[in-house]
Amino acid sequence: MRRGDFSEWAVFIAVAEEGSFTRAAAKLGLSQSALSYAVRMLEQRIGVRLISRTTRSLSLTEAGERLLISLRPAFDHIDSEIAALTALRDKPAGTIRITTFRHAAQTVLWPVLSKLLQNYPDITVEVHVDEGLTDIVAERFDAGIRMGEQVQKDMVAVRISPDVRMAVVGSPAYFANRPARRHPAT
DNA sequence: GGAACACACGGCGACTACAG
DNA sequence: CTGTAGTCGCCGTGTGTTCC
Structure with a gap:
């Protein structure tokens, strides 16, 4: 496991808790695109969709909920x-x-x-x-x-x-x- | 005149391409 | 890997039309 993975988990938790990429980005002091990229990479690597996105909102998948818990x-x-x-x-x-x-x-x-x-x-x-x-x-x-x-x-x-x-x-x-x-x- | 419905439009938030 | 800029599309609100 690469060291870069660590921040991705923190990003996932922030997005899940805030319910918004924008608010999570503000919380972590990063750009919204950086968070989107991090979550996408995380999902690609583990092969599981964690967050369901629409153009206006997001929600955790069952896997995402379990992971957050x-x-x-x-x-x-x-x-x-x-x-x-x-x-x-x-x-x-x-x-x-x-x-x-x-x-x-x-x-x-x-x-x-x-x-x-x-x-x-x-x-x-x-x-x-x-x-x-x-x-x-x-x-x-x-x-x-x-x-x-x-x-x-x-x-x-x-x-x-x-x-x-x-x-x-x-x-x-x-x-x-x-x-x-x-x-x-x- | 007021209520109900349909439509248009702007705002907001997420995604993507690209540059650094 | 991150930030900027542009794009896309949902949602809320305002406006117009119809019906009672």
């Missing part, structure tokens, strides 16, 4: 974590190690990391993709994404999607210095 909490969660990091440090920097499975990496993690890395270039993120059950604590990962049934008892889990059973999990050590969350912040 899945992505929005993840973006919100990353935003809240960034805010928490900012509160702890004047200038966030360092390495975050995350383990996840391929589907979550493609649909959830990459889009939010795009925003994170743009805003905090001093942060390095190590993403380990594997379909097995990597031990987050033993392998010294800071966080991971697991299906609900894969969340172990000693993990601190935050659900990130209402319709997909995915959750962000972190080692107790990671959350020891941070406030525990039951839900992603909005």
